[in-house]
Amino acid sequence: MREPGIEDATRRTRLANERTYLAWWRTGLTSLAVCVGVGRLVPSVAGGAHWPYEALGVGYGILGIAFVSAGYLRTHEVEHALDRGTFAPLRDRLTTALTAAGVVLGVATVVVLLVWR
Numbered sequence: 001m002r003e004p005g006i007e008d009a010t011r012r013t014r015l016a017n018e019r020t021y022l023a024w025w026r027t028g029l030t031s032l033a034v035c036v037g038v039g040r041l042v043p044s045v046a047g048g049a050h051w052p053y054e055a056l057g058v059g060y061g062i063l064g065i066a067f068v069s070a071g072y073l074r075t076h077e078v079e080h081a082l083d084r085g086t087f088a089p090l091r092d093r094l095t096t097a098l099t100a101a102g103v104v105l106g107v108a109t110v111v112v113l114l115v116w117r
Contacts, residue, residue: 010082017078024071031064038109052112059105066101070094 039057043050074090081088 013082014079017075017082020078021071021075024067024074028064028067028071031060031067035061035064046116048116052116056105056108056112059101059108063098063101063105066098070098 035057037057038060039054043053046053074094077088
């Protein structure tokens with residue numbers, strides 16, 4: 001039989017995992033909204049070449065899909081670890097990939113804003 005404190009800690013961790021899953025979703029949906037804004041709305045207002053904005057929009061869309069997918073996978077990793085009574089560390093490959101994608105898109109956005117006026 002488990003101690004009451006351990007059961008409460010597990011319950012709190014599961015609830016935190018749910019909140020984190022929703023945060024992954026919010027981040028993904030934000031990226032998808034930026035995708036539409038940069039890829040469709042800005043070119044119609046800015047004039048000039050549309051392709052740089054459309055390319056950025058696609059990049060933000062892919063990033064949004066990656067965040068939603070990563071959130072799903074991460075949530076299941078944590079749930080399985082809780083079932084086993086172990087810890088599921090966040091993988092370096094995931095954080096490196098998402099960080100690199102964010103940096104590349106950020107730099108590309110600045111370049112597009114400076115070059116295509």
